[in-house]
Amino acid sequence: MGSTANGETHPSLHSIHWFRKGLRLHDNPALLAAATDCHRLHPLFILDPSSGRAGTNAWRFLLDALRDLDRSLREMGSRLFVVQGCPEEVFPRLFHAWGTTRLTFEVDTEPSRDATVAELAERHGVKVIREVSHTLYDTERVLALNNGKAPLTYKGLQSLLASLGPPEKPAPTLTLEHLQGEHGVVDWVSHDTEYGVPTLEELGQDPTEVGPHLYPGGETAALARLNSLMDRTAWLCDFKKPETEPTSLSPSTTVLSPYLKFGCLSVRTFWWWLDEVYQGQREHSQPPVSLHGQLLWREFFYTAGAGIPNFDRMVGNPVCLQVNWDNNPQHLRAWREGQTGYPFIDAIMTQLRTEGWIHHLARHAVACFLTRGDLWISWEEGLKVFEELLLDADWSLNAGNWLWLSGSAFFHRYFHIYSPVAFGKKTDRDGAYIRKYLPVLKDFPAKYIYEPWKAPRAVQEQAGCLVGTHYPQPIVEHGAASKRNLGRMKAARAQKGNKSPRRRPPHRPPLPPTGENCLAHAPAAFYSVAKHRENRGELSRKRLFSLPRPAAAAGGKAIIPPSSATIQ
Numbered sequence: 095m096g097s098t099a100n101g102e103t104h105p106s107l108h109s110i111h112w113f114r115k116g117l118r119l120h121d122n123p124a125l126l127a128a129a130t131d132c133h134r135l136h137p138l139f140i141l142d143p144s145s146g147r148a149g150t151n152a153w154r155f156l157l158d159a160l161r162d163l164d165r166s167l168r169e170m171g172s173r174l175f176v177v178q179g180c181p182e183e184v185f186p187r188l189f190h191a192w193g194t195t196r197l198t199f200e201v202d203t204e205p206s207r208d209a210t211v212a213e214l215a216e217r218h219g220v221k222v223i224r225e226v227s228h229t230l231y232d233t234e235r236v237l238a239l240n241n242g243k244a245p246l247t248y249k250g251l252q253s254l255l256a257s258l259g260p261p262e263k264p265a266p267t268l269t270l271e272h273l274q275g276e277h278g279v280v281d282w283v284s285h286d287t288e289y290g291v292p293t294l295e296e297l298g299q300d301p302t303e304v305g306p307h308l309y310p311g312g313e314t315a316a317l318a319r320l321n322s323l324m325d326r327t328a329w330l331c332d333f334k335k336p337e338t339e340p341t342s343l344s345p346s347t348t349v350l351s352p353y354l355k356f357g358c359l360s361v362r363t364f365w366w367w368l369d370e371v372y373q374g375q376r377e378h379s380q381p382p383v384s385l386h387g388q389l390l391w392r393e394f395f396y397t398a399g400a401g402i403p404n405f406d407r408m409v410g411n412p413v414c415l416q417v418n419w420d421n422n423p424q425h426l427r428a429w430r431e432g433q434t435g436y437p438f439i440d441a442i443m444t445q446l447r448t449e450g451w452i453h454h455l456a457r458h459a460v461a462c463f464l465t466r467g468d469l470w471i472s473w474e475e476g477l478k479v480f481e482e483l484l485l486d487a488d489w490s491l492n493a494g495n496w497l498w499l500s501g502s503a504f505f506h507r508y509f510h511i512y513s514p515v516a517f518g519k520k521t522d523r524d525g526a527y528i529r530k531y532l533p534v535l536k537d538f539p540a541k542y543i544y545e546p547w548k549a550p551r552a553v554q555e556q557a558g559c560l561v562g563t564h565y566p567q568p569i570v571e572h573g574a575a576s577k578r579n580l581g582r583m584k585a586a587r588a589q590k591g592n593k594s595p596r597r598r599p600p601h602r603p604p605l606p607p608t609g610e611n612c613l614a615h616a617p618a619a620f621y622s623v624a625k626h627r628e629n630r631g632e633l634s635r636k637r638l639f640s641l642p643r644p645a646a647a648a649g650g651k652a653i654i655p656p657s658s659a660t661i662q
């Protein structure tokens with residue numbers, strides 16, 4: 095597969111392209127490198143069952159994306175090979191079985207096992223090619239420009255990027271022309287059995303737990319979504335993030351985040367297409383509030399995640415304020431389950447649990463409520479819940495934004511606390527958003543929809559919902575809780591040198607749960623449920639755990655933040 099300028103391939107060149115994020119054929123330079131002059135290409139995705147927190151909705155998104163990728167490759171006579179196991183164990187066997195000489199993959203800025211895999215490949219005489227395409231810029235280069243340190247302000251990042259010029263243009267999409275070499279014979283039937291994309295059940299997920307299929311995964315859906323957004327010139331040019339509405343019944347921002355997270359959509363493709371739209375217009379909004387500005391926020395947190403040790407935790411994170419957060423499992427559960435008694439907060443958490451996506455300012459509201467606002471619970475707990483429930487859960491972006499919202503890093507106007515009552519009212523006085531996600535409250539008059547506990551008993555009876563019986567009383571009193579927490583925050587900040595040492599605490603595992611897979615790893619339950627089913631004979635042993643047999647080897651083919659602060 096793949097050909098030289100004179101149309102020849104090297105019979106000895108056998109590539110594996112390792113998909114993790116970057117689940118696409120467009121702007122995928124590592125995939126193109128794999129195809130170049132290549133006699134046989136194995137597009138590979140490894141499902142790693144070691145650990146992870148992703149919920150069913152996110153799994154569905156990933157499986158959609160893998161099926162879409164397989165469909166696109168199939169149209170060119172190739173297929174996606176899905177193999178389960180740990181990359182360190184999988185690769186040596188694949189190298190041997192497939193006679194691999196070249197391994198390509200996209201640079202991952204998150205802590206990962208890439209260095210181990212690269213070493214392992216080199217030991218097997220396999221050449222490794224890595225290409226940057228998940229971010230607009232090469233974060234290593236940006237860090238090097240800043241003496242190895244991550245910029246801690248958006249403006250700081252902007253000035254570094256200005257010295258690098260605009261982001262690179264997207265690489266050409268992989269087409270049949272890139273795959274012109276001799277094709278391996280794909281046995282379509284055995285391919286599905288041995289390397290097919292598994293189902294949710296096969297991953298130990300309960301398919302009845304998924305919510306409405308609002309954002310189907312995959313490159314095709316990503317490009318269709320981008321395409322239709324790019325037709326809305328006026329909207330794109332007027333886009334100012336703080337003016338979009340968290341309470342809108344249909345999304346008021348792009349919802350491209352799950353596609354960017356999994357790399358179904360290239361950020362460079364998004365950037366340059368938007369640039370074209372801007373070019374034709376006299377005026378358009380600017381960073382940090384414009385859509386280009388949003389992509390720079392993404393870049394900001396990726397760079398921070400790549401440059402700051404222990405970015406996703408408090409201890410050992412040198413930029414993170416050290417706070418003595420409370421341990422209150424009951425409050426944490428109430429927040430997670432949308433049972434705080436504050437309808438705005440509970441509606442957001444319900445939308446998150448069922449649909450897997452919530453507006454940025456809705457994230458602000460619930461994150462502030464959990465941490466410095468009301469419950470004084472560690473941002474790391476919120477991060478874990480988001481990691482499970484968000485379709486776009488992204489290691490760098492999730493940690494960076496939780497650090498920000500909890501007042502632990504980047505953001506210093508900690509005294510601006512979102513009111514769980516007043517904030518939602520700003521854009522939705524009647525509470526339509528609450529009525530949609532909390533139908534138990536749908537018949538409350540607008541006057542009480544944000545504070546149903548204040549409604550007289552007769553009003554509650556008329557609405558068919560007694561607070562304390564059908565819907566909880568508030569778990570804290572916002573006024574008193576936020577005042578107390580403000581004092582605690584001031585005290586934490588006042589402590590001299592309240593920054594964590596750079597050392598990683600010894601009890602932590604060496605890697606965060608996001609590893610080689612873009613969905614982090616499979617949940618712990620996955621391995622055991624799958625094993626259990628296998629034992630019951632419901633799944634073929636090969637399908638779940640096997641690596642390829644040599645025979646198969648031939649088959650290769652608001653409170654709106656004040657304007658003086660940088661708004662994110």
Ligand SMILES: Cc1cc2nc3c(=O)[nH]c(=O)nc-3n(C[C@H](O)[C@H](O)[C@H](O)COP(=O)(O)OP(=O)(O)OC[C@H]3O[C@@H](n4cnc5c(N)ncnc54)[C@H](O)[C@@H]3O)c2cc1C
Nearest residue numbers: 347348349350351388391392454457486487488491492495
């Ligand atoms: C506590 C908290 C946790 C978050 N966790 C995540 C996460 O895990 N994954 C994630 O993608 N975003 C996260 N965000 C950032 C932001 O809320 C989402 O990126 C955004 O709401 C996604 O919707 P959209 O695609 O419609 O965004 P748009 O407004 O349409 O923006 C376009 C793209 O810009 C990027 N972007 C926008 N805002 C931010 C931001 N603040 N930081 C970084 N990138 C941004 C995203 O890639 C987004 O898709 C978090 C925000 C908060 C407050």
